[in-house]
Structure formats: C-alpha cells, structure tokens
Amino acid sequence: MSSYQLDLLSNLGINILLALSVYCPMATGQLSVGNAGFMAIGAYVSAILSVHVHLPLFPSLIIGGIVAGVIGALVGFPALRLKGIFLAMATLGFGEIVRNFFMNFLTPMTGGAYGFRGIGNIPISISWIWGWVAFFLIFFYFLSRSRVGLAMMATHDDETVSELIGVHIVLLKVGAFGLGAFIAGVAGGLYAHYYLYIEPEFFNVWESIHMVLYVIMGGMLTFWGGVLGAGIFTVLPEFLRFLKDWRGAFFGMVIIALMIARPSGLITKEMMRISFWIPYRKGERA
Amino acid sequence: MNQTPLLHLSRVSKAFGGLLAVNGLSLQVSQGYIYGLIGPNGAGKTTVFNLVTGVYPCTRGSIFLEGVDLTKLKPYRIARLGISRTFQTIRLFPNMTTREHVLIGQNFLSRSQLGSILPFWGTEEVTLENHAEEALRLLGLWEVRERKAVILPYGIQRKVEIARALAARPKLLLLDEPTAGMNVRETEDVLNALSKIHDFGITILVIEHDMRVVMGICDHIFVLNFGQMIAEGSPMEIRKDEQVLEAYLGREE
C-alpha cells in the first residue's frame, strides 16, 4: 500500500474516532462543538509523556485520553445547566481556550505556536489506530443494546420524563461528556504519534465543526451515522480531485442540499432494525 | 386505615408567582387501595402529582412516603423510592418501541446495566424480562411490543404510558387522566387492568374526569377545588355532597 493510501486510511480511522467522540454526548442530548480541544489535550499530553518522560506508547495514549476525559467530566458538570446553542457556544469557547493554552503555555516542552516536532522517529503502525477504532465500535455496539444505552436514548428524547422514571440524568450526561472527551483525547494521541508533528492551529474551531458535521450528516441517532459521515467526508474528496480547489464549495453545497432533502442525516434509526430491510410480504400494507 | 400512611401530604402549598395553585392541602393515602382525585379544571390536581414526584418544590408543607420526607429529593430519587406516574398529555419517547418503554421503566431496578446484553449476566435480566412481559400482557400490548410507540393509536399510547409506569414495580402509581380520549371498550380495558394492578397490592391514585371510572373503581375519593380539598369520602358520600355538586355545576342563584 502506498504511503498516500496509508495516510488516507489513518485519517479515516482518526476521523471515525472523532465522530464517535461527538456522538457520545450527543446521544444524551448534548451538542459539543469543542472536541478539538479534548483532541489537543490528548495529543499534547501523550506527546509530552512519550518525548520528555519516555513512556511507551500505550500508557502515553491512555493517560492522554484520561486527562482529556477527566477535564471533559469537569466541564460536563457546569454544562448541565446549558442547553442547545448555549452549550454549543460554551464548548466552542472551551475549545478555543484550550488551543490558546497550548499556544502560550508549556512552550519549552511543546514548542508553542511553532509546533511540537519529533514525536518519535517513526510513525506508529496504522493498526494502532484501527485497533482503537475496532475497540470503540464494539463498545458502542454493546452500549447501544444495553440498558445504559436505553437510558441515554431516553435522556436524549425527554430529559424531564427520564428523571421521573428513575434515570440518573447527571451521571449519564456528565459520563457521556467525559467519555466523549476521552475518545477525542485518544484520537489526538494517535494523531500525534502517527504524524509526528502537532501544532495548536490544527485543533481549531473548524476541526470541531467538522466532527459535528460527520455525526449530523451521517445520522445522529445511531453511532454508525458518525462512522458513515466520517467516511464520506474523508474519502469522498479523494474521488473528487477533478474539482481541485472547488471541493470546499462542493461540500458546502452538499451540506445545504442534504439539510433540505434529508435533515435527519443519512442513517436513520429505522435502518438499524432488521424489519426495515425486509421487503413487504404479499397483502401487507405499508 | 390506621397504619403509617403510604403517602402523606401535610399542609402542602404551591405558589407560581402570585398564583396559589395548591393551598394548604393535607391528605393521606393508605397502602392497597384505589384513590380518586377529582375536581374542576384548574383545581390543582396535576400540580399535586408534580409536587409529589418532585417536578416542583413545595412552597410550604411536606410530603412523606412511608414516613420518608420527599421534600428535598430529586425526581429520580423519588421514582426509585417507589412512585411512578403517567402524564396528562402523553409523553412517550419518540424513538422507542413499546417494549423499550417498558424496559426503560424498569431500568433502575437492574443492577447490571452495562452488562445487560452479555449472556453471563443472565439471571437477573431474565427476571426483569419476565416482569416486562407481565406488564405488556396486562395492558394488552404484547402484540405491538416491537412497534414504535408514538405511531400507535392514541388509546394504545395511553396504555403504553401505564405499562411504562408499572414496569418499575412501584408502591404508588399516579395516573393522570388515563382514560382521556378513549372509547368505551378501551376504557373498560384500562379498568380491568387497574383492577389487576390493585390485586398485585399496588396503591393507585388516579386523576379522572370520567365519573363512571371514578365511581366504579375508587375506594376513596378526594375532591379538589382552587387548590384546596373541599370534600373526601367514599363514592356514595361524594355523589351526594353539596359542595362537590356546586363546584362542578355551579351555584343556583
């Protein structure tokens, strides 16, 4: 496989992880537009650990993820008070604060705005990335079929009623927020150790917005939606090379058109049930 | 009725700004009976439900469940103590099937929430699944258990709400106009179900406008008007009570 194709596959894997990191809080009704910030935390923490503390890869990744996750849970508590656009703006603001933090602090270790070079000598193998992708896909599969997944869906649909039937809203929402942050942190760590170079500018608002786009365009109600969205947004540009510099305009138009034609995203909840795919038997009404 | 009451409201008041929706209300509900809560529109009946389940805090007064003070507890704690309810306007989850509604209703009873899908957590989950089936069959919902709940006919949706509340095996079941908008056959179904629920030992408090339901099934009735209790007693007593008639029919000038 050419190194170009490898890069594409690893981008795809990381984007899938990022989509899952946005899907997780969204499944409890929380829109987070700041996950690039958690990605940055994971990237920088794991890079610092492996370069300056000489930790092996796996612990660096995990600790990077955990730091991101803990900060996510901490942010998740005050976030409980905010809904909709207020939450989106607060998370956006948070993401920018994080980016600024890495531009101005810890600079002797990280190079600040000039970037963090030399995160290892060889990029990690792509199976690291896809191993994590597989892990989280299996995790979300089981989660979606468990009682916790059911509680998340209830919280997403109607928080008030959920609380009245005994669902522990606070634990669920903060937990989902923190878990999403953890996943984004791991994705950041993987990114750092694959490309061997990071700078704060990579983790900007538009990255956060792209992740949200993957999930919303692909379908918000199931974790496969974000996977599909990430897939389309990562791979499709390669097939549209003939558009050259106009690919951005094309994607803008795709988004606009999709929102008119299919606002709930490409994958709906119905598609997840087998009954959706079975053609009608004779005599059955639609 | 002389053991510790199951539910005890003690001089409960609730004010919304200047409006006193509930005014110094005291009542007791004993375990094992079916109670009716009636009164004209705006009398404060649903507000009472909201206060008991913790949706609003009481402005004054206290509410006790088996002696436990509910006043400062969050709604999910109150639900887990054994109070379940349905709603005046149906509030189902738009993306769940009937069966999933019952499952989520009993969710907090499960100790192994994350592992509920894996085989070796089996035994407790099997018990819960059996309970879920019971609730579904009781309300006649077994055939539609895999259908998405919100597209079902109105009368069946109300039954789904009841099944969801029942799935939690509550001590006290609060039903807010459970037969509203139903035809005669559906109303009878609900009455039969309530009767069976009562046989399980579950205490029921039902808000109703349909007098046939109230008179037919309730052991004891509370009558509210303007946030206060104007009468209580057996169906026979209430039917003849002058103040009740006045509240519903107006005073003859």
Add this chain to the structure above:
Amino acid sequence: MFIQQLFNGIMLGSTYALIAIAFTLLMGILNMLNFAIGEVFMLGAIFGLTFVHLGLSFSIALPLAMICTGCACLVIERFSFRPLRSAPPLVPLLSTIGFSILFQNITVNLWGSERSQFPQWMEPINFSVGPILFSLTQVVILALAVLLMVALDFFIQRTRIGRGMRAVAESLETACILGVDFNLIILMTFFVSGALAGGAGILFGISFAIVSPFMGMEPGIKGIAAMIVGGMGNVRGAIVGGMFIGIIEVFSIAYLGSAARDFAVYGLLFLALLLRPQGILGVIQPEKERI
C-alpha cells in the same frame, strides 16, 4: 494610555456590535442562528474593495457593497430558512455552516487567498484630544458605525416594517392575526442583517487594514459571543455585548499581552454562559414545563 485603549476598544467594539446586531436580528425575530454572517461580513469587505478597485468612490462603494451582501443573505434565506421552516433548529444552523464553507471557498477561488487592504480613504490627518490620538479615518468610521446603529434602531422602532419585526419577535401568531406581512418581514430581516454585516466588514477592513477571504471567521464567532453576552434577540444588548467584547479584547492585549487576548474573550464568554446565560440585557425565559 487607558483612555486611548478605551477609544481603541470602542472602535473595535462598534464593528463587533454591528455583527452582533446582524446575528441578533435573525435570532430574535426568526429564531435562527445564521452561522454564515461571518462570511457575509467578509464578503462586504471583498465587494467593497472590488468596487473601489473598479474606480468607484468610497461613498458609493460602501452602500453598494452593503446592498450586495444584503442580497447574499437573501440567498441564504432561500435555501437555509424557507425550506426548513418546520425542521428542528439544528438543521438551519447546519445549512448556514454549509453556506459559510461555500462562500469562503468561492471567494478563495475567485479572489485569491492573499491578504489585501483598502487604499487610503481620507487624508491622513491626525487629531489629538487630550490624551487620545486618532486619525480622521477612525473618526469617520466610528461615526458611520454609530450612524448605522442609530439608523437601525430608528428603523426598528419607528417604521411600519420595523414594528412588524418586533411584533413577529414577540409572537408570530398574534402578528399574523394582526395582518403583518410575514413574508416581507422575513425577507427584510435577512436583507438588513446581511447589509449590516457587510457594512461592518468594510468598516473593519478599512480600520484594521486587512481584507482576506479568512477575515470573517473570528469576528463571526465573536459576534455570536457578543450577541449572547449582551442578551439574545435584543438589539441594544448586541451593541452592549459588542462593545464589551471589543473593549475586553483591546485591554487584554494592552495590559496582559497579545497571548491573553483569546483567553480573555472566550473566558468571558464561558463565564457569562455559566453565570448569566440570559446576557447583560436579557431576560430569563422561565422554562415552564407543561407536564
């Protein structure tokens, strides 16, 4: 020094205020967050500079560019608002994100991505009043910004259409019953919003000597922040919020160094949302849950 920085803050704040008004008009009247306003802001500067390059004088180029950006906003209405009236609010927002990407990409391709700047507008005369130093250009720009705000306030308070807008903002049902031409209101709101954003873009471009396809991204986000901090749906709140953020930004650069700038602004937004989400001039909407 302090007064000088305050003046600079007011200069910056007035452009943020105009963008915030553009956001808050759509939010208050039509309950829609138009993410593309930042790019409309950018288009204002681009159109303005193009017209100046084509030989038009500033006093024609500016209003003409504002009309163009007003029309650009009408395009957004056609695709992001009209067909999505009954969709949940997230959907139109996403659609405007699509427009944001579209506008920026078209501009990069047709205009180029290097930074550019407006030619000299006025004589480079400088004044000093007490401790403040400023140029004629700055005075004129500030005056224009204030003029736009006053004109808008007048428009909303005194004209028939403005009254219609306020009626719709309060209650759509009542407004329609009273015979307000809702379709006209929608179009006017989008047009005015776009024109204001475009005007802000030109003023910003001249003030800070920068015109590029990427100039709208940060001001756009700060405009949303200003709208929230000042109180959503409230024109005066937008002005207050914009000024606030502009002043905070300038002061944080002056006294804490340029590194602190974004910290201060986004930190303020974060705190505001936590402590007083309804904004400075906003009113808490009691969440009456009908159970």
